[in-house]
Amino acid sequence: AQSVTQLGSHVSVSEGALVLLRCNYSSSVPPYLFWYVQYPNQGLQLLLKYTSAATLVKGINGFEAEFKKSETSFHLTKPSAHMSDAAEYFCAVSGDSGTYKYIFGTGTRLKVLA
Amino acid sequence: NAGVTQTPKFRVLKTGQSMTLLCAQDMNHEYMYWYRQDPGMGLRLIHYSVGEGTTAKGEVPDGYNVSRLKKQNFLLGLESAAPSQTSVYFCASGVATDTQYFGPGTRLTVL
Numbered sequence: 001a002q003s004v005t006q007l008g009s010h011v012s013v014s015e016g017a018l019v020l021l022r023c024n025y026s027s028s029v030p031p032y033l034f035w036y037v038q039y040p041n042q043g044l045q046l047l048l049k050y051t052s053a054a055t056l057v058k059g060i061n062g063f064e065a066e067f068k069k070s071e072t073s074f075h076l077t078k079p080s081a082h083m084s085d086a087a088e089y090f091c092a093v094s095g096d097s098g099t100y101k102y103i104f105g106t107g108t109r110l111k112v113l114a
Numbered sequence: 115n116a117g118v119t120q121t122p123k124f125r126v127l128k129t130g131q132s133m134t135l136l137c138a139q140d141m142n143h144e145y146m147y148w149y150r151q152d153p154g155m156g157l158r159l160i161h162y163s164v165g166e167g168t169t170a171k172g173e174v175p176d177g178y179n180v181s182r183l184k185k186q187n188f189l190l191g192l193e194s195a196a197p198s199q200t201s202v203y204f205c206a207s208g209v210a211t212d213t214q215y216f217g218p219g220t221r222l223t224v225l
Contacts, residue, residue: 009154032211043204043216090156094211100145100164102214106156
């Protein structure tokens with residue numbers, strides 16, 4: 001079975017500071033991993049995905065994530081936070097044999113301070 | 115392309131009433147999903163479909179039914195609404211284990 005844990009339901013950073021949102025996963029098969037962003041009153045939008053190619057994945061809006069198999073982690077980073085990055089971020093895992101489902105983390109709400 | 119659309123955007127029901135939420139996608143995706151989103155719980159899968167005419171239960175299927183009569187549409191029904199079904203409902207479509215594309219959501223309140 002697969003699972004996802006997002007550490008920290010709320011994260012605050014100053015504008016211009018590093019953003020680090022943590023995601024750890026559990027999977028008995030090689031996983032597909034995703035980060036989605038949700039702005040207020042909107043649906044989820046894909047930020048980036050890992051599908052067993054390069055371990056460092058670059059996404060939209062300057063975000064990137066690194067797949068570390070030894071640590072079962074897929075943390076999301078951005079070198080310099082912008083006010084427009086304030087949103088909720090969800091990590092998800094997929095790929096379990098025979099299923100076509102995502103397992104989502106519980107989300108991390110990012111607040112950017114001026 | 116409209117992507118994934120959901121109807122309605124908002125709805126208020128009384129306990130015991132029924133309703134159907136409609137999801138439509140124009141990307142020719144085989145797979146479609148219904149999720150509910152509740153504070154602090156992320157997204158939980160209600161039902162999903164891997165093709166026209168097929169449906170399967172997800173993590174929290176009780177109290178909901180679905181139908182996929184056409185490839186582009188996925189309907190979610192509540193036969194007898196309960197306050198515990200107050201939530202935001204999202205539909206998504208995609209290709210197997212790859213990217214899912216989400217609709218804008220339906221905010222449902224059950225009084």
